[in-house]
Amino acid sequence: MATALRTVLAQLNIRVGDIDGNLQRILDSSVQAAHEHGADLIVFPELSLCGYNAQDLLLRQSMQIRIERALDRLCTALPHKLHALIGYPWHEDGIRYNCCAHFHQGKIQAVYRKQHLPTDPTAFAQRYFTRGNEPLFIEINDIKIAVSIGIDVLQPEFIKQACAANARMIVSLNASTFHRQKQVEREQILSDNARQAEMPILYTSQVGAQDDLIFDGGSCAMDAQGNLRQRAPAFKEDLSLVELQFTRSDCYIERSVIIPLLSDEARIYQALVMSLRNYAEDNGFKGVLLGLSGGIDSALVLAIAVDALGADKVQAVMMPYHYTSQASKDDAAEQAKILGVDYKTIEITPMVEAFIQALDPIFADMPASANDTTEQNLQARCRGNLLMALSNKNGYLVLTTSNKSEIAIGYSTLYGDMVGGFAPIKDVPKSFVYRLARYRNSLKAVIPKRVIARAPSAELAPDQKDTDSLPPYDILDEVLRLYVEEDMSALAIVAKGFDKEMVMDVLRLVDINEFKRRQTAVGPRISKRSFGSDRRYPITNLWTRGD
Structure with a gap:
């Protein structure tokens, strides 16, 4: 006999620092998931109480006080029969963790601490958080579920943990930042890992924008064979219901709503x-x-x-x-x-x-x-x-x-x-x-x-x-992409067939104008390497451009 599990992926526009507002969004979404969708489980984005990327707001003493108050409110106000996974920062004994709490029946049943911290400079994760070292498995309707946060689900070590514990499904809380090819890359890795683990992966992601960072949403579900069975819309809030049926030896995702990918433009x-x-x-x-x-x-x-x-x-x-x-x-x-x-x-x-x-x-x-x-x-x-x-x-x-x-x-x-x-x-x-x-x-x-x-x-x-003073833009932009986004040297760029004198002139202009870029306004990041928090070069720069 099959066991059903109805899971809602809550793709929300979470705002940094707006703990009360984020709390209300979580409560409203939970009520809707329980009453309109009949959900057993709802999964929210990473750090959904404080917002991502909160940066040095995490260092304020009042942050912990507000988080504790919000957790107490969740215990009393969440629908009691609903299971909820909610992300938040937690500070204790001088150490700060990126956490997820499992709420059910008016209390926190268990807490997971993110095990893998990204080195991506847009996140600064290792500046603020310490790694957890224990997996978390929860049971809903007798189904064992492995809980992950962020890049945990992309790591072979995490997949091995889930398999060793005989988990039947993985859920992942995320605030994944956007760039042009991100959704395709994200889904490919999730597909590979689901196939390797031989279990479904449900992936919730944040939507919205914070300063230069963009969160595109695109929450999704992979079945145990690595097939995409659910994709939420990009750039919109969404409560996406995933209906799973578990048998003794297999799992099926019954409801399949796949929003098509948008064109690049x-x-x-x-x-x-x-x-x-x-x-x-x-x-x-x-x-x-x-x-x-x-x-x-x-x-x-x-x-x-x-x-x-x-x-x-x-x-x-x-x-x-x-x-x-x-x-x-x-x-x-x-x-x-x-x-x-x-x-x-x-x-x-x-x-x-x-x-x-x-x-x-x-x-x-x-x-x-x-x-x-x-x-x-x-x-x-x-x-x-x-x-x-x-x-x-x-x-x-x-x-x-x-x-x-x-x-x-x-x-x-x-x-x-x-x-x-x-x-x-x-x-x-x-x-x-x-x-x-x-x-x-x-x-x-x-x-x-x-x-x-x-x-x-x-x-x-x-x-x-x-x-009059620049190469044609199609040529200039490719040279800039190779240098700025791919970190290729002048000689490597020239080896691709570009004129050496032109390449050296362009790279010189990039290097000597770092002082201007430090004074530019903030703007949205759409590439893997923007002129923002993810590219840091000295203003005074005597580096030899040929190597």
């Missing part, structure tokens, strides 16, 4: 929209504003902003100068009209000329370098000042529109186009910006075709084009 676009929405709303901004230049980067950021927050909370500002083309003015005005945002034009010519006039007597006695960009930078800095003044006045968050290619090589102006509190496309290479723009227009045309078709230009000098 759709996945990245939705990640950027969610990240901006969470950042603006969670930090209490009334709205956002940006400089709309008529170029591709600001056009894409404007579309993301409207999709994230609504047109009524977005302001776009065109700030033309002598070199701003009529096409740029027309395209910016057209896009603002299509999207229905508040649109303003402010001429910067008087401001720039006032600066130049004030500086002329001093500059007259100073030699100009061959690549002097002083006057160009003044244009960008006047625009930056105007945006920040508007932000101060209306409380809107300024969005920086620089892409990853520009940030990598320093093709942006400190205190100019780099001003702002959030950079939505900070980790998006220029060549992919075009792909995202085309994708957004495939849903509804909101970016003028000419913006996508025109050659990219900062329009800071007569007839200026990006390719």
Whole structure:
């Protein structure tokens, strides 16, 4: 006779530091799981009480007090018949653990301490936590279940523990950070481990965004043969019911709902929209504003902003100068009209000329370098000042529109186009910006075709084009990917067929512009290696680039 086990994977948008709010989300989800889904078990994300990644909030003494209070509340308020696995930090005897509690019948039945701590620099896990050294197995409806947190379930040692204990199923609590290929990689490892263990693996993951980190959700279930039998939607909260039937020798997942994977462009676009929405709303901004230049980067950021927050909370500002083309003015005005945002034009010519006039007597006695960009930078800095003044006045968050290619090589102006509190496309290479723009227009045309078709230009000098000083972006972006994301040396990149002089020039630009990147706004991480917490290079850097 088969034994049934109904498990809900609670894919929630957990907020860092919002212990009371997270507690209420857990309670509401548990009531829904018990009453609407008839669940035996509900599994929440890793560290779901305090949020992930709480960083040095974990070091505060008051954190433990609040966690203890939340655990007491869970004991009294969770549905008594429901089994619940809930993640939280725990501090005792000077040691802090990443824990999961098994709640049932009004009390904590058992506690699991995460055994494997990731070395991923976005997590800083070993700064805050000590490894546990004991597995945890719980029994529900006479089914023995192995409990894991985070990367535990990916480790051969953990799989061996589960098999040695004759467990029938593995459940895993996660707050897995997103990058472009993460879901495919995640499911492949889970499939391999489920097949090796010969038991199902149920994987709950967080959804939402925290500073530069994105959590894509995609909670899933693998059967004992390693087949995907359940996948929750990406970038949305979800209570996913997994119905299992256990016989004496086998296990079947009865309910199979597999949400299809999004395309690469759709996945990245939705990640950027969610990240901006969470950042603006969670930090209490009334709205956002940006400089709309008529170029591709600001056009894409404007579309993301409207999709994230609504047109009524977005302001776009065109700030033309002598070199701003009529096409740029027309395209910016057209896009603002299509999207229905508040649109303003402010001429910067008087401001720039006032600066130049004030500086002329001093500059007259100073030699100009061959690549002097002083006057160009003044244009960008006047625009930056105007945006920040508007932000101060209306409380809107300024969005920086620089892409990853520009940030990598320093093709942006400190205190100019780099001003702002959030950079939505900070980790998006220029060549992919075009792909995202085309994708957004495939849903509804909101970016003028000419913006996508025109050659990219900062329009800071007569007839200026990006390719005047840079390789074509498809070539530049691949060199940058190999150097920044794959950590390949100059010689290894050249060996792939790239021009040596060009490679050395690009790598030099990356290295000497670290000081600029330290001053950039936070932006969502979509690659395996962004210019954020997961890439740390010295500003003063005398490293030889050939090796």
